[in-house]
Amino acid sequence: MSEELSYTIEEVSKLLKVSKLTIYDLVKKGELPVFRVGRQMRVDAKDLENYINGNKSTQSSTNPVPLIAPHRAETKKDHNIVISGQDLVLDILGKHIEKHSAYKPLRSYAGSLNSLISMYNGECDIVSLHMFDGDTGEYNLPYIKKILIGYPYILLNLISRKAGLYVQKGNPLNITSWADLGQQHVKIINREKGSGARILLDEQLRIHHISPRNIKGYKHEETNHLSVASAISNGLADAGVGIEKAAKIVEVDFIPLVKERYDLVILKKPENEELIKIVKEILTNSAFKSEINSLGDYDISQTGNILYETF
Incomplete structure (x- = not known):
């Protein structure tokens, strides 16, 4: 090489x-x-x-060591942490963590569900979530309780934001609701399995008794909000699920349908005590909130609130 x-x-x-x-x-x-x-x-x-x-x-020939050894004990000099999720605010959080501590944040851009499973497997330190549960109307906690079984954890709000549908400029098909996606002439572009946007769509289809098989374009996937919005702007689809901010970057219209909570979960284990303390301090810091607020389209009224904590 x-x-x-x-x-x-x-x-x-x-x-x-x-x-x-x-x-x-x-x-x-x-x-x-x-x-x-x-x-x-x-x-x-x-x-x-x-x-x-x-x-x-x-x-050795008798006891070969696997190429990947995921359970190696960390030494005191290991300060790298993995923050998983895609929103820009996570980059800002990582910058503040690096500035105010000895931790060096690394970024994974996996979707909410895949990130949560990776946390269960010990591969992520801070996971961001925006997963809607259609049975309870709640965000995130129903999934965390099912996946992080046996682990103590803390759930903190990062921001809230509007989610809904991207449509072409002028909304020529007059799409205004989830139910409109079931119309035969409407073609969508989807997000990848495990992403919060994909979960939101699937739950809304279930609630509205719409089979994914009847959704034109359901199997066409992109891996981020900007790619979905761009595909719609370029005429490759009529609608797709996303957040408000991407619609202002790409020339598409946005139909807000829900206000989603974007939260952080961290495992409560001895080696994470300092990390949890630092994240709490950053989320409640006025400078951090001001930086997030300056981006627009984010609700910081609950930022830093402890939404759930196991003991």
């Missing part, structure tokens, strides 16, 4: 045939060095080669 060659996290995960969050876990534990190009983390080809060769050299 050339020393000038480098890989993205996704490329490394494909090369090693493991999930991206497993690679984030290796980075978090200091086993795989990374460098940054803007917001993107990259792995130098030589460092990847050294990691692979290092694991090969420690194997």
